[in-house]
Amino acid sequence: MKVSSLAKTRKRSDYFWAYLMIAPTMLGLFIFYLWPIVQNFYFSFTEWGAFGQYEWTGLDNYKRLLEDAALLQAFKNTSIYIIFTVPIGIFLSIIVAVLLNQNIKGKSIYRTLYFLPVITMPAAIAMVWKWLYNADYGMFNYLLSLVGIEGPQWVSDPKIALYSIIAVAIWSGIGYNMVIFLSGLQGIPKMYYEAAEIDGAGPVTVFFKITLPLLSPVIFFVSIMSLIGAFQVFDLIFMMIGKSSTALESTQSIVYLFYQHAFVLNDKGYAAAISVLLLAVILIITAIQMVLQKKWVHYD
Amino acid sequence: MKKWIIMLLTVVLGVIGLSGCSDSDAASGGDKDGKVEITYGFWDKKQVPAIEEIIKLFNEKYPDIQVKTEITPYGQYFQKLETAATGGALPDVLWMNGAHVVQYAEGKVILPLSEMAEKDNYSLDNYPESLIDLYTVDGDIYGIPKDYDTTGLWYNKKIFDEAGVSYPDETWDWEKLKEASKELTDKEKGIWGYAALMGNQGGYYDFIWQNGGYIISEDGKSAGFDKPEAIEALEYNVSFIKEGLSPTQAQMTETAASELFSSGKIAMMFDGPWMVPEYKKNPDLDVAVVPQGKKRAVSIHGLSNVISSNTKHQEEAWKFVQFLGSKEAAEVFAKTGTVIPAFNGTQDAWKESVPDLNLQAFIDGAEYSVPLPSVENTGEIWQYETDVLKKAWSEEISIEEAAEELTKKANEALSK
Numbered sequence: 001m002k003v004s005s006l007a008k009t010r011k012r013s014d015y016f017w018a019y020l021m022i023a024p025t026m027l028g029l030f031i032f033y034l035w036p037i038v039q040n041f042y043f044s045f046t047e048w049g050a051f052g053q054y055e056w057t058g059l060d061n062y063k064r065l066l067e068d069a070a071l072l073q074a075f076k077n078t079s080i081y082i083i084f085t086v087p088i089g090i091f092l093s094i095i096v097a098v099l100l101n102q103n104i105k106g107k108s109i110y111r112t113l114y115f116l117p118v119i120t121m122p123a124a125i126a127m128v129w130k131w132l133y134n135a136d137y138g139m140f141n142y143l144l145s146l147v148g149i150e151g152p153q154w155v156s157d158p159k160i161a162l163y164s165i166i167a168v169a170i171w172s173g174i175g176y177n178m179v180i181f182l183s184g185l186q187g188i189p190k191m192y193y194e195a196a197e198i199d200g201a202g203p204v205t206v207f208f209k210i211t212l213p214l215l216s217p218v219i220f221f222v223s224i225m226s227l228i229g230a231f232q233v234f235d236l237i238f239m240m241i242g243k244s245s246t247a248l249e250s251t252q253s254i255v256y257l258f259y260q261h262a263f264v265l266n267d268k269g270y271a272a273a274i275s276v277l278l279l280a281v282i283l284i285i286t287a288i289q290m291v292l293q294k295k296w297v298h299y300d
Numbered sequence: 301m302k303k304w305i306i307m308l309l310t311v312v313l314g315v316i317g318l319s320g321c322s323d324s325d326a327a328s329g330g331d332k333d334g335k336v337e338i339t340y341g342f343w344d345k346k347q348v349p350a351i352e353e354i355i356k357l358f359n360e361k362y363p364d365i366q367v368k369t370e371i372t373p374y375g376q377y378f379q380k381l382e383t384a385a386t387g388g389a390l391p392d393v394l395w396m397n398g399a400h401v402v403q404y405a406e407g408k409v410i411l412p413l414s415e416m417a418e419k420d421n422y423s424l425d426n427y428p429e430s431l432i433d434l435y436t437v438d439g440d441i442y443g444i445p446k447d448y449d450t451t452g453l454w455y456n457k458k459i460f461d462e463a464g465v466s467y468p469d470e471t472w473d474w475e476k477l478k479e480a481s482k483e484l485t486d487k488e489k490g491i492w493g494y495a496a497l498m499g500n501q502g503g504y505y506d507f508i509w510q511n512g513g514y515i516i517s518e519d520g521k522s523a524g525f526d527k528p529e530a531i532e533a534l535e536y537n538v539s540f541i542k543e544g545l546s547p548t549q550a551q552m553t554e555t556a557a558s559e560l561f562s563s564g565k566i567a568m569m570f571d572g573p574w575m576v577p578e579y580k581k582n583p584d585l586d587v588a589v590v591p592q593g594k595k596r597a598v599s600i601h602g603l604s605n606v607i608s609s610n611t612k613h614q615e616e617a618w619k620f621v622q623f624l625g626s627k628e629a630a631e632v633f634a635k636t637g638t639v640i641p642a643f644n645g646t647q648d649a650w651k652e653s654v655p656d657l658n659l660q661a662f663i664d665g666a667e668y669s670v671p672l673p674s675v676e677n678t679g680e681i682w683q684y685e686t687d688v689l690k691k692a693w694s695e696e697i698s699i700e701e702a703a704e705e706l707t708k709k710a711n712e713a714l715s716k
Binding site for chain 2: 050051052130133134135136137153155156157242243244245246247248263264265266
């Protein structure tokens with residue numbers, strides 16, 4: 001009796017310490033993340049005037065969401081962005097990670113090169129690419145002109161501007177995912193490969209039968225994170241597409257639209273409703289992924 | 301024992317983290333060493349040298365008031381102010397433009413200055429009346445004028461010489477501008493005759509006024525974009541693009557027209573005196589008065605300095621604003637050629653600051669100038685102008701369609 005109660009108090013005091021240790025982080029999380037979410041939800045039922053005055057308007061903002069053609073277009077743009085950036089980004093980063101996991105000369109140099117875009121400011125990346133893409137003076141069209149092709153208007157033609165942004169997003173995202181995949185690859189025990197070698201399996205078979213299944217938890221993690229990140233794309237579009245650009249409607253994402261309403265048109269109530277909608281969509285899609293993972297993620 | 305140390309550390313770190321914010325608040329008050337620090341918010345990087353010099357002069361008079369500058373690019377300036385005003389964190393003294401003054405005055409986030417001016421015998425007669433009117437809301441003055449700007453027709457002498465076209469002067473009208481653009485455009489060399497900017501001041505506003513139209517009716521209740529005079533003016537604007545005399549809208553969003561102009565790709569464009577510090581670096585450039593339409597007209601606008609109502613140092617802020625509006629400060633702006641100072645009689649010094657340029661063109665413009673319209677929702681209307689007119693500029697929709705859509709949206713904003 002005495003022993004078990006001692007163990008209990010011991011356990012309880014352990015919890016106490018554990019909670020105390022994470023308290024600063026939790027406090028920050030509550031103040032800077034959770035409380036704003038609650039406030040945002042509340043403000044999505046209000047209409048804003050100048051300088052923080054607002055009034056309760058009930059479901060008006062949500063009714064407006066349903067009729068907003070620009071929002072529909074933004075969802076379409078964001079979906080196209082996700083459909084291209086997430087799978088292609090993951091596919092390319094797996095390839096790069098597998099290649100850089102081999103014993104090749106100067107592999108740390110290559111790894112650094114691939115990781116460089118990650119530590120660069122997105123705004124800086126956007127500015128450089130904007131110049132590369134410039135229709136009249138950019139490098140791409142200059143190179144094309146050397147072989148007699150008149151290059152397109154990469155970032156101001158509504159039909160291709162979104163794809164130009166997607167290309168930059170994939171390029172700048174590879175490094176980050178690659179590092180995660182590399183650590184995943186290095187967590188795969190060597191003995192599987194040795195066994196496969198003895199059995200005479202070729203590199204392709206090894207990749208599909210050993211590497212890919214054992215990497216699946218990492219792929220799952222990366223795909224969830226990339227999807228959430230892709231849903232929130234803003235900076236590349238903001239920096240690369242000018243406010244008076246003709247390609248703005250065909251490239252603006254949900255978060256860009258949120259920014260427009262919140263900070264340009266000062267329509268903060270409606271902007272809050274947009275962000276609540278975005279939160280709901282991300283939650284649903286993440287939940288679906290969680291359910292589907294049972295079918296393809298191997299945890300052993 | 302160890303546990304206690306860790307706990308102590310945790311608590312201490314937590315407290316430090318939280319108190320970080322309140323600590324810096326106290327510091328910005330800055331009364332510690334007897335000096336008061338006030339902040340000055342503005343957007344134009346090109347004016348920094350002049351402003352720094354003015355602050356130096358100000359400190360000779362008031363060594364106990366320190367001024368800290370806060371530059372925010374124009375694109376984000378009013379967004380940042382809006383958020384800052386909501387949180388009661390505006391800079392003590394800041395730049396204001398005509399488009400936003402009504403909103404800020406009615407929102408009570410900037411201070412009325414009439415009483416303070418009266419008490420200190422501060423005369424407002426030293427500034428052009430139109431600018432004082434611009435910053436008077438409900439009978440109270442809210443901003444002390446700092447500068448004014450009209451539009452000029454900037455041109456590249458070298459391109460003119462090569463094409464054998466005579467330089468623009470006050471005899472030019474719309475027809476002549478078109479004609480010259482045709483002669484100056486050189487597809488081979490990649491030179492356009494004119495940049496048909498999609499901008500209101502120094503763009504379609506000037507043309508609409510020159511054609512006898514209006515932007516916002518006198519009672520402030522309706523917009524005039526769909527009136528025949530306005531449509532004709534907008535069509536004249538876009539015709540340059542349609543006829544290949546101007547870069548397209550897409551080209552001008554990819555590379556700013558002012559960059560194309562200063563690198564010799566554009567022969568003529570409308571731009572303001574605020575570009576003098578930039579354009580004076582290129583000896584090929586000069587400026588003339590804008591051509592006339594049915595009549596002479598050009599938009600005028602000026603900035604002013606205002607005091608935020610959340611300032612803790614109202615007295616010091618007012619002293620600084622008075623100094624910024626003084627002849628002394630105006631002369632610094634004038635002799636550095638930064639902007640046309642609003643203080644009456646200092647404009648000549650500005651004109652002489654860059655003798656190679658015909659800066660008289662901007663001062664002449666003031667005579668027949670029309671102030672930029674200012675209503676409570678000006679900012680919103682500007683946003684609609686960009687949204688809608690860019691479709692007309694890129695020839696996606698016709699001018700009539702754009703004018704109709706824009707008028708509808710602007711009228712809605714005006715009726716709010």
